[in-house]
Amino acid sequence: MALSTAVYFTATFLNVGLIYALFSGKNNVCYDNLGCFDTSSPFDNAWKYLPQSPESVNVNFKLYTRNDPETGKVLNENDPDTVTTADFDAEKDIKFLIHGYVSRGNAPWVLNMSRMFLQKEDCNVVAVDWHEGAHTFYPQAVANTRLTAAVTAKLIKLLHTQFGLDLQSVHLIGHSLGSHIAGYIGHRTPGIGRITGLDPAGPLFEETDKAVRLDPSDAIFVDVIHSDGIPVIDLGFGTQQELGHLDFYPNGGTQQPGCPSHPYITGIQDVFTLHFKDVVHAVDCSHDRAIYLFTESIVNPCRFLGHPCSTKEKFDQGACANCGPTGCPPMGYPAKPNQAPRGRYYLKTGPQEPFCQSV
Ligand SMILES: [Ca+2]
Numbered sequence: 001m002a003l004s005t006a007v008y009f010t011a012t013f014l015n016v017g018l019i020y021a022l023f024s025g026k027n028n029v030c031y032d033n034l035g036c037f038d039t040s041s042p043f044d045n046a047w048k049y050l051p052q053s054p055e056s057v058n059v060n061f062k063l064y065t066r067n068d069p070e071t072g073k074v075l076n077e078n079d080p081d082t083v084t085t086a087d088f089d090a091e092k093d094i095k096f097l098i099h100g101y102v103s104r105g106n107a108p109w110v111l112n113m114s115r116m117f118l119q120k121e122d123c124n125v126v127a128v129d130w131h132e133g134a135h136t137f138y139p140q141a142v143a144n145t146r147l148t149a150a151v152t153a154k155l156i157k158l159l160h161t162q163f164g165l166d167l168q169s170v171h172l173i174g175h176s177l178g179s180h181i182a183g184y185i186g187h188r189t190p191g192i193g194r195i196t197g198l199d200p201a202g203p204l205f206e207e208t209d210k211a212v213r214l215d216p217s218d219a220i221f222v223d224v225i226h227s228d229g230i231p232v233i234d235l236g237f238g239t240q241q242e243l244g245h246l247d248f249y250p251n252g253g254t255q256q257p258g259c260p261s262h263p264y265i266t267g268i269q270d271v272f273t274l275h276f277k278d279v280v281h282a283v284d285c286s287h288d289r290a291i292y293l294f295t296e297s298i299v300n301p302c303r304f305l306g307h308p309c310s311t312k313e314k315f316d317q318g319a320c321a322n323c324g325p326t327g328c329p330p331m332g333y334p335a336k337p338n339q340a341p342r343g344r345y346y347l348k349t350g351p352q353e354p355f356c357q358s359v
Contacts, residue, residue, distance in 0.1 A: 026048075026050065027039045027040065027048070027050075028040075028050070029050045029051065031051075031053065031054055031147070031150075033154070034054065034147065034150040034151065034154070035150060037050055037051050037143075037146055037147070038050075041209075042208060042209035042211055042212050043146075043211075043212060045142065045204045045205065045208050045212050046139045046140075046142040046143040046204055047139045049139045049140045049142065049143035050143055051133075051143045051144050051146050051147035052133060052136075052140065052143075052144055052147065054147065054151060056132060056133065057130055057132055057133030057144050057147050057148060057151075058130070058132045058133070059128065059129065059130045059133070059147075059148050059151040059152065060074065060105060060128075060129040060130075061074065061075040061076070061077070061126050061127070061128060061129070061152075061155055062074055062075070062105065062106075062126065062127045062129070063075050063086045063087065063088055063124060063125070063126050064114045064118065064124075064125040064126075064127065065087040065088075065089070065118070065123075065124055065125070066118050066122055067087045068087055069114070069115060069118050072127065073085070073086040073087065074086075075088070075126065075155060077151055077152075077154040077155035077158055078154075080158060080162055080163075083158065083159065083162075083163055087124075088124055088159070088163065089124060090159065090163045090164040090165045090166075092122055092123050092124055092169070093121070093123045093124070093169040093170075093171065094123065094124040094125070094126065094159070094165065094169060094170055094171070095114075095117055095123060095124070095125045095126070095171045095172075095173060096126045096128055096152065096156075096170070096171070096172045096173065096182075096185075097110045097113055097114060097125065097126070097127050097128065097173050097174075097178075098128045098130075098148075098152075098172065098173065098174035098175070098178030098179075098181050098182055099128070099129070099130070099131070099134065099174075099175060099176075099178050100134070100174070100175045100176025100177040100178045100179075100201065101134055101138065101141055101176055101177050101201070101237075102134055102135050102141075103131065103134060103175070103176075104129055104131035104134070105127040105128060105129025105130070105131060106127065106129070109175070109288070109291045109292075109295070110127050111127075112295060113173070113291070113294070113295045113298070114127065116295055116298040116299050117298060119298075119299060120298050120299055120333075126155075128148070128152055128178075128181075130144065130148040130181075133145075133147065133148060134177065138203065138204070139204060141177060142177065142201075142204050142205075145177050145180050145181045145184065146184055148181050149181045149182075149183075149184030149185045149188065150184075150188065152181070152185050153184075153185045153188040153189050156170060156185065156189055156192075157189065160189075167189065167190075167191040167192050167193065168191065168192075168193040168220065169193060170189075170192045170193050170194070171193060171194040171195075171196070172185055172186065172192065172194070172195045172196070172219070173195075173196045173198065173294070174195070174196070174197060174198065174200075174214075175198040175199065175288075175290070175291055176198070176199060176200065176201045176237060176238075176287065177201045178198075179195075179197035179198060179199075179200030179201065179214050179224070179243075180200060180201060180205055180212075180213055180214050182195045182196075182197065182214065182218070182219075183195065183197075183213060183214035183215065183218040184218075185218075186218030186219040186222075187211065187217075187218050191220070192218075192219045192220065193219065193220050193221065194219055194220065194221045194222070194223070194337075195214065195218055195219040195221075195222045195223075195244075196222075196223050196224070196225075196294065196333075196335075197214050197222070197223070197224040197225070197243055197244060198224075198225055198227075198290040198291050198294055199225060199226060199227045199228050199229075199237070199238040199239075199286075199287050199288075199289075199290035199291075200213070200214050200224060200226075200238065200239055200243055201237060201238070201239070202229065202231075202236060202237060202238050202239035202240075202241075203237065205239065206239045206240075206241055207241060213243060214243045214244070215243060215244075216243075216244055216245050216342070220337060221245055221335075221336070221337035222243070222244035222245050222246075223244050223245065223246045223247075223248070223331075223335045224242075224243050224244040224246070224247045224248065225248050225250065225290040225293060225294060225331060225332070226238055226239065226240065226247060226248065226249050226250075226253035226290070227250060227251075227253060227254075227256055227286050227287065227288075227289040227290040227293070228253075228254065228256075228283075228286040228287040228289070228290075229241075229249070229253045229254055230254045230255075236254070236283075236286075236287075237283065237287045238253070238286075238287055238290075240253060240254075242342075242343070242344060245337065245342050246306070246329055246335055246339070246340060246342065246343075246345060247343070247344050247345065248304075248306045248331040248332075248335075248345045248346075248347065249306075249312065249344060249345065249346050249347075250289070250290075250293060250304070250331065250346075250347055250348070250349050251347075251348055251349060252312035252315070252316070252346065253312070253346075254286065254312075255286060256285065256286040256289040256349075256351075257349065257350065257351035258285075258350075258351030258352050259285035259286045259289065260285060292353065292355065293331065293332060293349065293355055294332045294333065296332070296353060296354060296355055296356060297330070297331065297332025297333045297334060297356070298332070298333045300354055300356055302354065302356035302357075303330040303334060303356070304330055304331035304332055304347055304349065304355075304356050305323070305328040305329070305330055305331075305347060306328055306329055306330070306331050306340075306345025306346060306347045307320045307321065307322075307323060307328055307345060307346050307347060308320060308323070308324060308328075308340070308341070308343055308344070308345055309344060309345070309346045310344065312346060315346035320346060326339070326340045326341065327339075327340070328340070328345070329345060331345065331347060
């Protein structure tokens, strides 16, 4: 997230979105070759916002490979020639990196994670850029995730049907709103191998129908890292709710070590007395930590072993030290399907890189 996060968020929840919701009567929209979207249940989570047009959201894709790890080549879901002239190799695995609210496809974390993947293995990495749809009021951005997913699913379909890509070799990695985009892509594209949710967005998604949010039915294997799962009223952007086959809660999944404490607001006067930059840093730091933990797990041989446990409190009390007969599954890239029973896994990390403390 960027510095402007809190501004968008505050404006959204206090006035603009509410006015729109009250006075907008339109409840569906259709776009050529992408389908129709409506705001009836369960998609009433984004108030009455519908996805903006493909031209407005302007989803773009860039392919990075070992032959072209820095500049990348543009892929167009409507133009097979862009795939032919790029370095795409259908025989290799493919990772899609999907940013979240008020971020973009060339954000430093996206480029860095791409480099780590290409350092680790010879694969295709695609950065999904929907920044024009993500820099708007929050419920509008939430609605735009559906359109972004439709466009991205179209590219995957092109790679599958015309270039022979095996859907099981597809791994979608999304941060915040990007996690739910990955869920929608998976829902549209049965058979996708893996989705990793990096602190999936909580506001307007927590406790919604599984069609609206990331859930285990969206891919063969869905793993999730929760790093900021506290209620939005306390300025948390993640979720405590389990969304995958394996859900990891580093440091309890809320306040991350090395991050400033969340500014708990007890009254409207506190909004004006808290230092703005401090608030934004405190909010973003834990929310973004899931990205850095996952990135480290790609190349660091140290394993973030998750302990099965029902609550943070029990884990902190040492009641969950036993890994059980299946062993403790590693959080992050080394996580594998059927490695451990579905559920909540807790672990501790350090406050700075390298974060891993397990062996
Ligand atoms: Ca879903």
